[in-house]
Amino acid sequence: MGDYFERIIDLDVASADASTLAEHMVDWMVSRRWLLRETSCDGMYSLQVDEGYVPGPDWPQITQEWGADWIPGPVAVIIGRHDHYPGRGGIEPASAVCPRCQATTVIIDYPHRWEAEPAVWQPFSDAIDAWKRTGTGAAICPSCTTPSPITGWHWADGFALGALAFDFWSWPPLTEDFITEFAARLGHRIEHHTGKF
Numbered sequence: 001m002g003d004y005f006e007r008i009i010d011l012d013v014a015s016a017d018a019s020t021l022a023e024h025m026v027d028w029m030v031s032r033r034w035l036l037r038e039t040s041c042d043g044m045y046s047l048q049v050d051e052g053y054v055p056g057p058d059w060p061q062i063t064q065e066w067g068a069d070w071i072p073g074p075v076a077v078i079i080g081r082h083d084h085y086p087g088r089g090g091i092e093p094a095s096a097v098c099p100r101c102q103a104t105t106v107i108i109d110y111p112h113r114w115e116a117e118p119a120v121w122q123p124f125s126d127a128i129d130a131w132k133r134t135g136t137g138a139a140i141c142p143s144c145t146t147p148s149p150i151t152g153w154h155w156a157d158g159f160a161l162g163a164l165a166f167d168f169w170s171w172p173p174l175t176e177d178f179i180t181e182f183a184a185r186l187g188h189r190i191e192h193h194t195g196k197f
């Protein structure tokens with residue numbers, strides 16, 4: 001068995017609100033006995049945090065049935081502005097859609113290229129770095145030449161920017177109902193990744 005995770009990223013929460021929202025989400029999951037307050041670092045490999053909340057007695061309510069002897073790992077709560085890549089490698093998104101004109105900018109021209117075109121990716125990368133540092137960053141759309149906040153762009157390949165994320169380590173697949181309720185509780189758009197460490 002490899003170590004794998006499901007990650008839910010809040011795409012819209014403001015950095016200033018991320019800690020409070022994280023507390024609400026953990027309180028909710030603890031009240032449902034899906035998590036305990038207790039934390040552990042066993043069997044988790046989130047890049048940004050070392051410890052997560054261990055599963056509570058009723059955790060099977062929110063996952064598919066994988067057998068009674070399954071024991072999931074901790075749930076990491078990642079607060080702070082990060083770029084989240086699905087899977088392990090930090091491969092850039094293949095494309096980005098402008099929030100204003102909906103034009104698609106190709107970043108990796110598969111299958112002709114397997115790497116980001118530096119001249120195309122650099123302005124996005126710079127805007128992402130600025131956002132991580134300061135909370136704001138904008139990229140200019142090559143089609144309509146209008147700058148838009150980097151967090152408003154739509155990315156291919158599940159690439160996501162967000163100030164709050166949750167990593168479920170080695171849980172059986174989370175149910176659709178749970179994901180839907182989780183997103184409703186956050187009150188924002190989400191991205192949902194599954195990956196292997």
Ligand SMILES: [Zn+2]
Pocket residue numbers: 098099100101102103141142143144145146
């Ligand atoms: Zn545009």
